[in-house]
Amino acid sequence: MSDVSYTKEARNTVRRHRERAKYDFATVHAIVNASSILHVSFLPTNPEADPFPTILPMIGTMGSFANPSADLGDEGIDLYIHGHSASRFMKLPTSADADPAGIPVCVAASIFDGIKLALTPFNHSCNYRSAVLHGRAQLVTDEAEKNWALHIITDGLVPERWNNSRVPPTKAEMLSTSVLKVTVVSASAKINIGGPGDDRKDLKDEQVTGSVWAGVLPVWQMIGTPIEGANNKVNQVPKYLGAWIEEENAVREKYALEVSKDLPKKSKD
């Protein structure tokens, strides 16, 4: 793994709680891939008539078509998101007045890891991992790149799913799906871990400490037992699926519990 980081610019420099900020590719990209939903924001096309930005929840994953075996910490990793070809957002990058370099977007990936219950509401906080990327989104027109992108997006949902389902896609399926590539221009991550941080004054107040429970509620996204569809003809849940669910649940729970513990050196967060 190389050790590359996003340059700190005005746009992506974390100002509050700088100690929680990370700029290295590996951390930022791993959060994107671990997040089930990505939130993609774009500007209004006619700000004078309608000044609001829009956010869409989407599915996507990081990857390098030029170097498919690239590590998440390597350079040249892009974000691929997909959607229906007829959707307003997927058509934006090829609209008449769009910048050929791609439309400016912001993508946020957030994972909620726990609720920190401090003695006072003011010191309540959350454990989380969050990545915010700014980049330019362009339509993927190369068929091989598009096919590869759909493959990694599908496997980003459930590993090995692409090869364990009916592929390749038909021509009609490929036509109805569009893939956008977001070339990232700046990004940052913010990670909060540990137990609640309290003020000395509250900690010394026995009436407060004697009545307020303080600690963390660990939170993780749990995957339940697979529920077969009415048309399913495969009796057993395949191993690639069952083993992944078990492993993934264990990893998620372990992380949430691990970061709920107090940090060795307590500091007000």
Add this chain to the structure above:
Amino acid sequence: MSDVSYTKEARNTVRRHRERAKYDFATVHAIVNASSILHVSFLPTNPEADPFPTILPMIGTMGSFANPSADLGDEGIDLYIHGHSASRFMKLPTSADADPAGIPVCVAASIFDGIKLALTPFNHSCNYRSAVLHGRAQLVTDEAEKNWALHIITDGLVPERWNNSRVPPTKAEMLSTSVLKVTVVSASAKINIGGPGDDRKDLKDEQVTGSVWAGVLPVWQMIGTPIEGANNKVNQVPKYLGAWIEEENAVREKYALEVSKDLPKKSKD
């Protein structure tokens, strides 16, 4: 509960999968309150120098200060979000060139309920509840409203937590926290439920149905056993907390399992 809906305008009208769209206040606001993280997007202050929108993950809740006992389906429900007073975003609404009516924002709330595994990647989908709100954010300057907003935001994280922690906030705490009120101008929700939808051709292909497992992986946000902080002096997890965790986990799991089932009338989704 009254039966009020957001007006369908160009901005908030769902175009793809209209059958999944909801516009009524109760549905939209309930999704916001059930979502642990809100994603808030705002425009660049100088689009010519820096054309990217920004998304921040935030915590917030719906409420009506004029009518605190209002139902989520009632009129006049606003979104309250909080943050550190010194943060760039919290200072935006009172910056010199900001519209006094509030800065235009988009807020997205998304809950991931499951992964639909269809026979072909193209028909893969997710079960989810998502709300997208457009509105104008203003700084809350009235002390009573600010205090009330912090109360409902805290209780939105964990019910009854405000009254079970050290309150009222000190003057310094109130000064370091800002609250923004978002007056919603348009909104919509999108809800996807049910099992995977497959094409007739795939369903008739025995080689496909005999080899591809099809169904849903239910997903929900699990709250683990509370982990006490190093400074906690209350021996037992209080009932308002323990009972809520148990109930909340049951509600979340039940919903995820319920929506994983095939819908009575199957249709390709």
